[in-house]
Amino acid sequence: MKRWGITIPLTGVPLTAHRELIERLPALGYTDAWSAETAGTDAFSPLLLASQWAPELRLGTAIVPVYTRGPGLLAMSAATLAEAAPGRFVLGIGASSPVIVQNWNAAEFAKPFARTRDTLRFLRAALAGEKVTAEYETFSVSKFRLERAPEPAPPIMLAALRPGMLKLAAKEADGAITNWLSPADVRQVRAEIGPDTELAARIFVCPTTDREAARGLGRMLISSYLTVPVYAAFHDWLGRGEALAPMHEAWRAGDRKRANEVIPDEVVDDLVVHGSPGECREKVQSYVDNGLTTPVIALLPTGEDPVRQVEALAPR
Structure with missing residues (x-):
């Protein structure tokens, strides 16, 4: 299936004002809506709204940091969205950055590879409804079980930039999420994860001449x-x-x-993809041609109506 995603919410558009656009995204040709989490909206709330506004869309977090919620709370948040959008939610997790983790959330940014791996393993068990008691390298959990385990459990994808995390994503997760790369770079990333692993990337698009x-x-x-x-x-x-x-x-x-x-x-x-909407669509497609499974457009502000720009960037 050809995938074509958009990052929500759009810059400068109130969250509740997205309803009309999100309802229309499937008809425009979008298959996915993905959120982010830095210092704006949290990752889950926009997707929860979208799950009710557009039941056809696949929804994903790109990404939720593994440090800023406890393991149990992260499992609960993911399970809630998976229940609201059964079979249509992808949980993307990652280490994030010291600025977000330490400076903004008062958590220690330590052993990012191990913490991401441990969180992935915990979530696999917890979202399957298992009672989890485990000593991981970076944290321990005792007798945690979700009261509302989702059916089905959501796929889990990892934010990955270099070979170690990319290989972990291919081996233990359901895909890899990356960003800040060119169409040609996709081939190098794809070589690390093999041909069958889903690869999603946020692509920064500035539709202006x-x-x-x-x-x-x-x-x-x-x-x-x-x-x-x-x-x-x-x-x-x-x-x-x-x-x-x-x-x-x-x-x-x-x-x-x-x-x-x-x-x-x-x-x-x-x-950074820029040019007319048609030129931008062609360059986004070039990422796919080089091995990207799921392009996720992140619309950059140009002063024009972002809703009309989302319409113009829809696949043809």
Whole structure:
């Protein structure tokens, strides 16, 4: 099945004002709606609304951090949404970042690979309705059992950027979720997980023909994200270390303006989709052509009506 996703909620649109658009997404050709969780809405609430507004959509979290909820609460939140959207919910989990985990949520960002692996294993058992008593490497659980285990249990996908986590996603999860990559990069990621594992990616899309405006926004986002150590390491692995070295140097020196200025146009154009809606659709499709299973459009603000832009970016 060809998948085509959108990130909800849209920037600048009140949550309850999404109903009319979400109801129309399946008819427009969208198959999926995925949420995020940083400092806006939580990951589950927008999807709970969407589960009632558009029963045809598959819904996914991309992603829920494994540190910011206790294991039992994370299982309960996932089970609730899985009950509201039986067979249509995908739980995406991941380590997130030190800023979100430590600075904003007062949790320790320690052993991210092990914590993600342990949370995945706990959730597998808990969402299957098992009574869980286990000593994991990064936490322990005693006698936890969901009172409302979902039927069926939702698939679990992992946020993964480099070979270790990508291989864990292929081996123990139901797929991998990534972002901040180019269409060509998909081939490198796909090689780590094999041909049969679902690969989803959030793709940043700025539908405007004002190239300089799109690149300006793209540079701000790139310098904010790719200076985070896990993303810096990801792009070193992808082969962009040299191209991004001046950005990292300026960022470490505290010169944010310079950090944006020295990001090459080619890097911005690789990582941020921009152009007319038709050009944007073609580039999103190029991710799929290179091995992406599920493209998830993240619409960047341009000053135009975001609802009309979602309509224009629908698959043809």
